[in-house]
Amino acid sequence: MIHHYTTTSHTAPDTLDRAESWRPYGTCAAPQYVGHEDLWFPEPGDTEAVRAAVRVCESCPVLALCRQAVAVEEHGIGKASRYGIRAGLTPVQRWAADTSTRAAQGKGGRQLSPCGTNTAYDRHVRRGEPVDTACRKAHAEHSRAQRERERHRPRRAVPDGCGTTRAYYRHIQAGEPIDEACQAASDAYEQQLTVPPGPPECGTRGGYARHLRKDEPACTPCRQANTDASRRLRTTGTTTERSAA
Structure with missing residues (x-):
C-alpha cells in the first residue's frame, strides 16, 4: 500500500514596513548621535x-530616501510648520522645494532652478x-567655464604705432633705437608740459570744443578738424594723427 503525504508550508506574513526599512541605516541613527536630537534643531x-x-x-x-520621505510627509505644509534640519535641508529649503507651495513656482508661476x-x-x-x-560643484564649474571664456575672448588691439609718446616709451623699455617721429612726438609732449597751454586754435578739435562752450557757431576749419578726429577715433582708436613708421 502506497501512502501519499502532502507537505504544507506555512510562511509568516511580512509585516515589515518597507517604506521605513531604511531608517536604521541613516547617519542620524548612529550611536554617537542618539540622544543628541538638539543637533538637528539649531537656534535661529x-x-x-x-x-x-x-x-x-x-x-x-x-539621504535620497530620507528626502523622498520628508517630501511626502511635509507635502503642502506651510513654512512656519516645518522645523529643524531634515534630509540636509532647512525648513525654508524644504518649503521652497515643495511643488505644492508658491515658493517652488516662483514669481509669476516661474519654476525655480533645482539644486x-x-x-x-x-x-x-x-x-x-x-x-x-551639488550647488557648490555647479558654482565651481560655472566659474571655471567663465574664466575659460574670458581667457579665449579676443582682446581689442590698441594701436600704438610710431609717432606717439607711447611708442617712444615702448622703444625705451625694449632698448630699441628711437626713430625721428617718436622723438618729435616726445619733444612736443615735453613742450606741452613746460609751456602753459593757451586757448585752442581754430582748425583743431580743441577749437571746436571752445566754440561749443562759448555757444559760438563753429567755423569751417574747426568743424572739419572735429570730423577728421572722429573718423580717426573710429578707425585707429585714437584722435591723434600719426606719422608713418
Missing part, C-alpha cells in the same frame, strides 16, 4: 550649527542658506 541664526547638521546629513548613505545649478547656488547665498554640495 546659528549658521555654524546649521552647517554642522547639514554636513552630517550629506554623508548619510540613505545642482549655479542659479540655485546664488539663491542659497541670497537667502543666507547653507549651500549643498
